[in-house]
Amino acid sequence: MNVRDIRAVLFDMDGTLVDSDDAVDRAWTRWAVEYGVPPADALAIAYGSPSETTIARLRPDLSAEEWSAAAARLLDLECDDLTDVVPAPGAIELIGTLERLGLPWAVFTSASNRLAKVRLGAAGISPSILVTVDDVTHGKPDPEGYLCAAELLGVPPRHCLVVEDTEVGLSAGRAAGAVTAGLKGTRADIELPDLHRLVTLFTDLSAR
Structure with a gap:
């Protein structure tokens, strides 16, 4: 597919639009210590997937009630730690570029609605369309x-660009039939050193 055919951009949140890696690490590390899990084991699989899925993998022995309590504890830890949650490099400029060009954009995150709103708010990012793990059956x-997200924007998935920083997220984008752009060395149709690369890409396309 030609990049010129892209009519909407669908962003992941953590590690993509929002620089929250340190906050994520701190929350999962504290949770892991409290729940008897080696922090390294938690951090190895925490990124990209819904936290409830990760908790079930880390502590399959928990009862349904204990699992719910563990998920609630993690969410509290995450929402309470916004110390250094900021926009990812290039995020604000990219959003401004998309809006200037009239390209709609949305966010789909594995975070809960509560967590997504506080992290996006801390970063000063306000998507008109926000889809969270609370809105889907399968993460x-x-x-x-x-x-x-594509349906809410009214754009066919094949004309959407999914921007992600994990292989899990890119797999979701590919399965949706979208063009993919990957950060942090992930393999995608477009490999990005940071979001500034997309600013340049869309600016150059609009000038042609």
């Missing part, structure tokens, strides 16, 4: 969330 790598 990443299932494509449901990205398909939902």
Whole structure:
């Protein structure tokens, strides 16, 4: 597909639009210590997937009630730690470029609605369309969330660019039929050193 055919951009949140890696690490590390899990084990699989799925993998022995309590504890830790949650490099400029060009954009995140709103708020980012793990039946790598975001924007998935920083998220984007752009060395149709690269890409295309 030609990049010129892209008519909407669908962003992941953590590690993509929002620089929250340190906050994520701190929350999962504290949770892991409290729940008897080696922090390294938690951090190895925490990124990209819904936290409830990760908790179930880390502590399959928990009862349904204990699992709910563990998920609630993690959410509290995450929402209470916004110390250094900021826009990712190039995020604000990219959003401004998309809006100037009239390209709609949305966010789909594996975070809950509560967490997504506080982190996006801390970063000063206000998407008109926000799809969270609370809005879907199946989280990443299932494509449901990205398909939902594309539908809400009224753009066919094949004309959407999914921007992600994890292989789990990129798998969801590919399964949705979208073009993919990957950060942090992930393999995608477009490989990005940072979001400034997309600013240049869209600016150059608009000038042709």
